[in-house]
């Protein structure tokens with residue numbers, strides 16, 4: 001059987017996610033939802049079955065890009081579970097509606113979360129960041145809007161130096177920034193009031209999956225008595241972990257760590273490049289979501305409320321229970 005035709009935009013978005021042109025859990029989710037909307041809007045499918053096949057194929061292509069950020073399957077699932085209708089026109093409209101409602105909610109959630117996270121920051125506080133998280137930056141942005149003077153120690157975040165993006169964005173907000181290499185973090189922890197990071201996934205036990213280096217930072221922060229705050233919208237909650245699934249940690253290419261010529265000079269070695277690590281809940285003080293802030297151990301209650309007892313593949317047909325939950329979700 002022929003593969004359903006994919007819109008070129010879906011291929012481009014998938015490639016951009018894979019090559020990290022588009023990166024960060026919330027941004028990836030937004031791009032994926034928008035790609036599904038384009039696929040729907042410009043589909044030439046003539047039958048409802050062909051249309052559904054196209055949207056599912058687009059979702060699979062988008063899902064196969066990066067494995068760790070759960071916001072990606074959560075975004076695809078949100079849209080696909082709302083794909084509904086007896087005709088191509090009705091199906092198209094339902095995907096367009098769901099995609100745009102998802103994207104609106106994403107924006108709103110980040111704003112609400114930023115407000116809540118900002119309440120944890122006091123005037124004059126100094127914050128240490130790792131990687132680049134739009135949810136974490138939103139907390140600082142809201143604190144600045146509340147008139148608080150915030151300064152930041154920004155970890156470079158090897159190997160891809162996403163700390164530079166954080167440094168630039170914070171500068172644009174007028175936040176004084178000190179950039180450090182990752183290995184200087186412990187030394188600087190004594191000078192900061194909070195560690196503030198984002199998340200790619202949060203497991204049912206409250207473990208936080210985020211950029212490699214987060215767990216070491218959290219352990220050091222705990223030892224120094226510096227509170228660790230994780231800014232994560234609820235699309236970062238990983239529903240499959242309620243039923244025992246583990247989060248897949250992406251291993252990236254060794255060329256991000258060492259240039260081929262340097263490697264050749266060293267000789268026979270193994271290079272490992274895990275993109276994320278897992279911070280146990282005992283090293284996290286608060287998970288700040290758009291629904292409020294939670295101690296990590298209690299996040300499972302929120303997860304159950306939002307996702308029920310578990311999920312299936314994003315392209316699976318909704319169960320009766322999921323179908324019933326839809327209207328209130330959209331409000």
Ligand SMILES: O=C(COP(=O)(O)O)[C@H](O)[C@H](O)COP(=O)(O)O
Nearest residue numbers: 023024025026133134135198199211
């Ligand atoms: O670890 C990263 C990004 O990793 P990468 O650069 O490998 O994608 C970010 O902390 C989270 O994705 C949260 O980001 P946001 O708050 O923007 O969703």
